[in-house]
Amino acid sequence: MRADFVAGAAAAAPPADPAADTPAIRLRGVHKHYGALHAVDGIDLDIRRGEVFGLIGHNGAGKSTLFKMMLGLVAPTAGQIHIAGAPVSGRGFRAVRRGIGYLPENVVLWDNLSGLETLRFFARLKDVPAAECPAALDRVGLAHAANRPVREYSKGMRQRLGFAQALLGAPQVLFLDEPTTGLDPQAIRAFYDTLATLRGQGVTMVLSSHILAELQARVDRLAVLSAGRVQALGSVQQLRELHELPLAVALRLAPTDLPAAEATLATLRQALPAGLPGVAGLAPQRTADGLQLHCPRAAKMALLQALAPLGPRLLDVLITEPSLEDLFFANAGHTRPPQEPR
Amino acid sequence: MEARQILALAAKELRDRLRNRWVLAVALVFVVFSLVIAYAGGAQQGAVGLRSIEFTIASLVSLVIYLVPLIALLLGFDAIVGERERGSLDLLLALPITRGELLLGKYLGLAAALALAMLAGLAAVGGVLWQQFGRAGLFHYAGFVGSALLLGLAFLSLAVALSVVARDRTRASGLAIMLWFFFVLVFDLLLLGALVASGGSYGGEAFPYLLLLNPADVFRILNVFSLDDMRSLYGLTSIVPPALANPWLMAVAMLAWIVAPLGLASWRFKP
Numbered sequence: 050m051r052a053d054f055v056a057g058a059a060a061a062a063p064p065a066d067p068a069a070d071t072p073a074i075r076l077r078g079v080h081k082h083y084g085a086l087h088a089v090d091g092i093d094l095d096i097r098r099g100e101v102f103g104l105i106g107h108n109g110a111g112k113s114t115l116f117k118m119m120l121g122l123v124a125p126t127a128g129q130i131h132i133a134g135a136p137v138s139g140r141g142f143r144a145v146r147r148g149i150g151y152l153p154e155n156v157v158l159w160d161n162l163s164g165l166e167t168l169r170f171f172a173r174l175k176d177v178p179a180a181e182c183p184a185a186l187d188r189v190g191l192a193h194a195a196n197r198p199v200r201e202y203s204k205g206m207r208q209r210l211g212f213a214q215a216l217l218g219a220p221q222v223l224f225l226d227e228p229t230t231g232l233d234p235q236a237i238r239a240f241y242d243t244l245a246t247l248r249g250q251g252v253t254m255v256l257s258s259h260i261l262a263e264l265q266a267r268v269d270r271l272a273v274l275s276a277g278r279v280q281a282l283g284s285v286q287q288l289r290e291l292h293e294l295p296l297a298v299a300l301r302l303a304p305t306d307l308p309a310a311e312a313t314l315a316t317l318r319q320a321l322p323a324g325l326p327g328v329a330g331l332a333p334q335r336t337a338d339g340l341q342l343h344c345p346r347a348a349k350m351a352l353l354q355a356l357a358p359l360g361p362r363l364l365d366v367l368i369t370e371p372s373l374e375d376l377f378f379a380n381a382g383h384t385r386p387p388q389e390p391r
Numbered sequence: 392m393e394a395r396q397i398l399a400l401a402a403k404e405l406r407d408r409l410r411n412r413w414v415l416a417v418a419l420v421f422v423v424f425s426l427v428i429a430y431a432g433g434a435q436q437g438a439v440g441l442r443s444i445e446f447t448i449a450s451l452v453s454l455v456i457y458l459v460p461l462i463a464l465l466l467g468f469d470a471i472v473g474e475r476e477r478g479s480l481d482l483l484l485a486l487p488i489t490r491g492e493l494l495l496g497k498y499l500g501l502a503a504a505l506a507l508a509m510l511a512g513l514a515a516v517g518g519v520l521w522q523q524f525g526r527a528g529l530f531h532y533a534g535f536v537g538s539a540l541l542l543g544l545a546f547l548s549l550a551v552a553l554s555v556v557a558r559d560r561t562r563a564s565g566l567a568i569m570l571w572f573f574f575v576l577v578f579d580l581l582l583l584g585a586l587v588a589s590g591g592s593y594g595g596e597a598f599p600y601l602l603l604l605n606p607a608d609v610f611r612i613l614n615v616f617s618l619d620d621m622r623s624l625y626g627l628t629s630i631v632p633p634a635l636a637n638p639w640l641m642a643v644a645m646l647a648w649i650v651a652p653l654g655l656a657s658w659r660f661k662p
Contacts (some may be wrong), residue, residue: 120485124662138662143393146487157478159403161410173399174486211482224485 071134073098073222073253074119079128081114081277088114089125090277098221099251101244103264103271105377111277112257113154116226119255120151132222147175150220154227156211160200164191164210167199168217177218185213190239204231212240223247223254229263241267265373273377285373292379294371295327295343298352301365302339310340310359317355321348339364396488397496404500405507408466414508417462421512428454429516444520444528448535451516452614455539456607459509460546461571466505467550468567470497471660472557490660498551498653505543513539534638538613538645545606545648546574552652555660578605599632606648613641 074096081089089111096102106112117123119130121137130137135145158167168182186192189209194202202210208231215223229237244254244267258264264271265285273281273288281288302310311333318331330343331352344352349368356363371379408414429447431439441447471494474480483493513536520532549570557563586598602608612635635641 117481120481122481122484122662143487146485149485151482151485153478153482155478157482159407159479161407162403170399170403171486174396174483174488176395176487214482 071098072096072131073100073133074102074255075129075131075134076115076119077129079115079118079130080126081111081118081123082126087277089118092128092277092279094272094279094282096253096255097269098253099248100269101248101254101256101267103268104255104257104274105259105261105264105271105373106274110274112274113226114277115274116224116255116257120149120224121146147218148221150215150217150223152208152211152215152223152225152228154230156207158199158207158210161198163196163198164202164206164213165195167210168214171214172217175218181217185216186210188216188243189213190236205233205236208232209236209240212243216243221252223252225254225256227258228256229258229260237263261373261377271373281376285376288376289371290346292371292376293326293346294375294379295330295345296349296371297369298342298344299336299365299367299369300333300340300342300356300363301367302359302363306359306362307335307340309362310356313355313359314340314342317348317352320355321351344368392489392492392495396492397499400488400493400496401500401503404497405503408501408504413466414504414511417505417508418511420458420462421509422515424454424458425451425512425516426519429519441520441523444524444532447516447520448532448614451513451535451539452611455542456610457575459539459543460575460607462508463505463543463546464550464567464571467498467501467547468554468557468563469560470501470551471554471656472560472563473554476560484662490662491657494551494555494653494657494660498547501551502544502547505547506540509540509543510536535614538610538642541642541645541649542606542610545609545645545652546570548649548652548656549606552656552659555656574605574607579608599635602635603644606645609641609644609648612636613638613645 072095074094076092076094079089079092080087092111092115104112104115114123118125119132119137121130121142124138132145133148135141137145159170162170164186165182168185169179171177172179172182183192183195186195189212191206191209191213194206199207199210208228212225212228215225229240232240241263247254256264256268268285270282270284271288272279281292283291300310314331314333318328321328321331325345325347327343327345328348330345331348333340333342353366356366428450429441469476471480474483484490488496517529517532517536521529550567553566553570554563557566582598582601602612
C-alpha cells in the first residue's frame with residue numbers, strides 16, 4: 050500500500066462505543082498466490098462498522114479474489130481475515146456467516162423454483178424464519194411475482210431476488226458485487242434507497258462496481274486495487290486532495306472575447322510558481338462555447354482572481370471536481386482512454 | 392454437521408428432480424425395461440414368461456448392471472461442477488453451511504430421487520411376481536432390489552466425487568461415461584484377459600477378490616451367490632471362494648463403495 054495515498058486513518062474520531070472499536074472487517078497481511086500469479090499481494094485493511102466501502106479496480110486487479118476471501122470462499126495463502134472480530138473460517142464460521150449477506154455479480158438461481166420458494170430455501174439454510182420471506186420479496190419490489198417460477202424472471206428481477214436473499218436474516222455486513230448489473234434506472238434508484246436505509250441501520254456494506262459514477266456519491270471510503278494491492282484508500286474527497294488531481298474548468302465566452310481570456314490565462318501561468326504540479330494544464334483549449342482547461346487545486350483562487358477583470362464578458366464558469374473515474378485511472382496505473390471532443 | 396441444513400439441501404435436490412420429471416421418466420424406463428426383461432428373459436432358453444423368482448432376478452441382474460450405473464452417473468456427474476459452472480456454488484458456500492453439508496445434502500437428495508425412480512420400476516415387477524407366485528420368494532426379490540439400490544448409490548457416490556474433481560461439466564460428463572465403460576464393460580475383460588494371458592499361474596487365487604474393486608461385480612456376486620439356481624446358471628461356483636458368498640460381507644463392500652468416493656469428494660472439496 051502506498052502510504053502517501055492512504056487517507057482517513059488519522060482523521061477517524063475515536064469511537065464512543067467500545068464495540069465499535071472492532072472493525073466490521075479486518076484484513077492483515079492477506080495474500081493469495083496461484084503459483085507465480087499473486088492475485089492478492091499483501092493487503093491490510095480495516096472496514097469500519099456501518100461504513101459503506103467501495104472496492105474498485107480493473108479486471109484482474111484482485112477484487113474478486115479479495116471478495117471471495119472475505120466471504121471465506123477462498124482460503125488466503127497467508128494473512129488473516131476477521132469479520133466482526135471473528136475469523137471468517139474456522140469453528141465460529143456459522144455465527145459469522147449468519148451475519149453476512151452476499152449478492153454475487155451474476156446472480157444464478159434455480160429456474161424451477163418460484164421467487165418465494167427460492168427465498169424459503171435460503172431462509173432454511175440461514176436459519177431464518179420462513180415468515181421473513183414475503184417481506185424480503187416486498188422490499189425488493191417482487192411481491193407480485195412471488196409465486197412465479199424464476200425462469201420467467203427478467204435479469205433485473207433475478208438480481209432483485211438475489212438482493213432479497215442477501216437481506217434475509219438482517220445481516221450486519223453486506224457484500225455486494227456489481228449489485229446494479231441488469232437493473233433499470235428506476236430499480237437502481239430503489240436499490241440505492243434501500244442501501245441508504247440499511248446504512249441508517251448501521252449495516253456495513255462492501256460494494257464493488259465498474260460503474261464508478263454510481264459509487265462516487267454513495268461510498269464513505271473506497272480502495273483502489275491494482276496488481277493485487279491497495280493503491281489508494283480513503284474517501285473520494287480525501288483521495289482528490291491527496292492525489293492533487295486538477296479541477297476541470299470550463300469558461301463560457303463569446304468568440305470575440307476568447308483572445309482576451311487566453312491572454313489572461315497566459316499571464317496567470319507565468320505568475321504561478323513554475324514547479325506547481327499541473328500548471329501546464331492551465332493552457333486552455335478552445336471549445337464550441339468558450340475555453341476548457343485543467344487547474345491545479347492550489348491555483349483555484351488565483352484563477353478566479355485572474356478572471357475577475359474579464360467582468361461581464363465571462364458568461365459562465367463551471368468548475369468540476371475530479372470524478373471517481375479520474376481517481377481510478379490516476380491510481381490503478383492505467384491511462385485514461387482518450388475523450389471524445391465536446 | 393447440522394441435519395437441518397443437510398435436509399434442506401436434500402429436499403431441494405429431490406424437488407428439482409420431481410419437478411423436471413426426471414424421477415417420472417427414469418421410473419417409466421425401469422418399469423418398461425424390467426417388465427419386458429422379466430417376461431422375455433428366458434427367451435434364450437426357448438421360453439418366455441415368468442418361470443420363477445430366481446430366473447426373473449437372474450434376468451434383471453443384467454438390466455440393473457447396465458442401466459443403474461449409467462443412470463446414477465448421469466444423475467450425479469454435475470452435482471457440484473454444475474453449480475460451479477452456473478455460478479451458484481459461491482452463493483451457496485457463502486451461507487452458514489459447511490462444504491461437507493452441501494455435499495451430503497446434494498448426495499442424499501439425488502439418492503432419494505434415484506431410489507424413488509428405481510423402486511417404482513422394480514416394484515412393478517415385484518407386483519407381478521407376487522401375483523404369479525405369491526409371497527414365497529419375495530424375500531429374495533427384496534434382497535435383489537436392496538442390492539440394486541446399493542449399486543445405484545455406489546455409482547451415485549462415484550458421480551458426485553467426479554463432479555467435485557472435474558473442472559467443468561463437459562469433462563465431468565466424459566469422465567462419467569468413461570467410468571461406466573470401465574466398470575461395466577472393461578473391468579471384467581481386463582481381469583479375464585490377465586487370467587488367460589498368465590494361464591492362471593499368477594494371481595489366480597487373488598482373482599475373485601479383485602472383483603471387489605468393481606461395485607458392479609460386487610452386485611453380481613451378491614445376487615448370484617444368494618440363490619442356488621443362479622449359481623448354477625452363471626457357472627461361477629467354482630471360481631468364487633465361499634468367503635465372498637456371504638451377502639453381508641458383500642453388502643459391507645458395497646457400503647464401502649458408497650462411503651469411499653464420498654470421502655474422497657469431501658477431502659477434495661476444500662476452499
